[in-house]
Amino acid sequence: MFESLSQRIEEAVHKLKGKGRITEVNVASTIKDIRRALIDADVNYKIAKQVTDDIKVEALGRKVLKSLAPGQVLIKIVHEKLTELMGGKPQEANLKGSPAIVLMAGLQGSGKTTFSGKLANLIQQKQHKKVLLVACDVYRPAAIEQLKVVGEQIGVEVYAEPDNKNPVAIAQNAVEHAKTHHYKVVVVDTAGRLAIDEVMMLEIAQIKAAIQPSETLFVVDAMTGQDAVNTAKAFNERIDFDGVVLTKMDGDTRGGAALSIRAVVDKPIKFIGTGEQMRALDTFRPEGMAGRILDMGDALLLVNEAYSDEERKAQERLQRKMRKNQFDYNDFLAQLQNIKKMGSLKDLIGALPGTNKLLRNTDLSNESLTPIEAMIYSMTPQERQKPVLLRDANRQKRIANGSGNSIQQVGQLIKQFEDMRKMMKKLNKGGKFK
Numbered sequence: 033m034f035e036s037l038s039q040r041i042e043e044a045v046h047k048l049k050g051k052g053r054i055t056e057v058n059v060a061s062t063i064k065d066i067r068r069a070l071i072d073a074d075v076n077y078k079i080a081k082q083v084t085d086d087i088k089v090e091a092l093g094r095k096v097l098k099s100l101a102p103g104q105v106l107i108k109i110v111h112e113k114l115t116e117l118m119g120g121k122p123q124e125a126n127l128k129g130s131p132a133i134v135l136m137a138g139l140q141g142s143g144k145t146t147f148s149g150k151l152a153n154l155i156q157q158k159q160h161k162k163v164l165l166v167a168c169d170v171y172r173p174a175a176i177e178q179l180k181v182v183g184e185q186i187g188v189e190v191y192a193e194p195d196n197k198n199p200v201a202i203a204q205n206a207v208e209h210a211k212t213h214h215y216k217v218v219v220v221d222t223a224g225r226l227a228i229d230e231v232m233m234l235e236i237a238q239i240k241a242a243i244q245p246s247e248t249l250f251v252v253d254a255m256t257g258q259d260a261v262n263t264a265k266a267f268n269e270r271i272d273f274d275g276v277v278l279t280k281m282d283g284d285t286r287g288g289a290a291l292s293i294r295a296v297v298d299k300p301i302k303f304i305g306t307g308e309q310m311r312a313l314d315t316f317r318p319e320g321m322a323g324r325i326l327d328m329g330d331a332l333l334l335v336n337e338a339y340s341d342e343e344r345k346a347q348e349r350l351q352r353k354m355r356k357n358q359f360d361y362n363d364f365l366a367q368l369q370n371i372k373k374m375g376s377l378k379d380l381i382g383a384l385p386g387t388n389k390l391l392r393n394t395d396l397s398n399e400s401l402t403p404i405e406a407m408i409y410s411m412t413p414q415e416r417q418k419p420v421l422l423r424d425a426n427r428q429k430r431i432a433n434g435s436g437n438s439i440q441q442v443g444q445l446i447k448q449f450e451d452m453r454k455m456m457k458k459l460n461k462g463g464k465f466k
């Protein structure tokens with residue numbers, strides 16, 4: 033999903049990482065690349081422009097230029113903006129009412145019948161409510177059969193009237209049937225057409241008016257990109273639906289529909305279909321989807337910290353000390369505590385320039401920090417500031433006793449620390465800190 037878009041954004045941001053000094057021009061050029069990537073992913077031009085303009089304002093306002101990790105701060109901003117673009121918070125379907133009624137709308141082949149089954153299955157499995165599926169496609173006998181097959185598969189009853197050619201009446205009868213038989217939720221599958229068509233629109237509008245659903249969902253194939261957005265617009269103008277279901281997100285969709293629909297029709301995407309099986313259904317989470325597009329895993333945890341001015345100043349102080357080879361145990365302790373605060377250790381590795389390899393080979397689970405901290409706390413203030421003092425075996429022994437660790441552990445810490453300093457010195461010589 034969104035592979036190409038993810039890759040393009042990563043490349044754009046990567047360009048920023050390679051720069052010695054970041055300028056406004058660099059940032060602008062990266063953001064332009066991101067805009068192109070969005071447009072190529074089939075995001076509507078106006079939306080792509082709007083969102084990247086917003087990103088730019090934020091990026092320049094939030095001192096991306098001064099940040100130690102401009103690429104990461106930018107990614108964080110892009111993540112926020114894409115999340116906003118897709119609607120921010122996840123939105124649930126409204127299943128209130130007795131019975132609650134969910135009405136499906138969408139073109140033929142969009143995945144309505146499949147989704148009706150998935151939703152019925154989800155409600156039955158997760159909420160343990162009695163669900164009734166309703167077949168309202170009076171044009172294709174095969175459609176009724178298909179819904180029956182789905183119903184059987186998930187153990188949900190299907191209401192159909194094969195001889196009745198009036199879908200509005202069928203829907204009304206189904207709701208009555210649900211009331212008398214104590215169904216809690218009614219899921220109404222309707223007929224679609226291959227393209228937008230006045231008769232279809234009228235029919236769905238009439239069904240909606242007759243049964244007053246608590247939730248009307250517009251189902252659309254994500255693979256159709258901008259067409260999906262245009263169809264959504266047409267349906268929304270006519271039936272004012274409550275939410276969107278994007279199907280076939282398991283295919284190699286470029287992302288345009290997922291990114292644009294909310295902004296164009298101002299209705300939230302509520303579910304995504306990720307396969308043909310009944311279980312292949314997810315609720316739509318804008319934040320998670322943006323994270324997937326940016327392919328960034330837990331890196332966010334780290335970038336959260338990159339924001340505060342205090343943090344930035346501390347990092348700059350630290351860099352100055354590193355440059356002057358003055359990095360001491362107090363700094364080391366402060367870094368470890370920072371790392372702990374942020375929760376995810378590996379993500380922070382980049383914050384200590386040049387130490388990546390060193391720390392990667394060390395056991396850096398959070399629990400493993402406690403003995404290191406204890407050892408540093410057992411050092412005298414002079415020892416922390418003047419690490420050479422610790423080459424003395426008696427001092428090492430005292431620290432081992434004081435912290436409850438073995439002399440070997442103390443020796444290991446000192447060795448690691450010295451190696452780290454050496455690495456920093458080397459980097460200084462190579463001019464890498466600049």
Ligand code: GDP
Pocket residue numbers: 138139140141142143144145146147224279280281282283304305306307308312
């Ligand atoms: P309808 O005409 O709107 O009722 O669409 P169907 O439910 O019959 O779906 C059309 C085709 O798309 C069927 O072959 C489904 O198996 C397939 N389909 C539906 N949803 C998904 C999905 O999320 N992923 C994939 N890969 N296929 C889907």
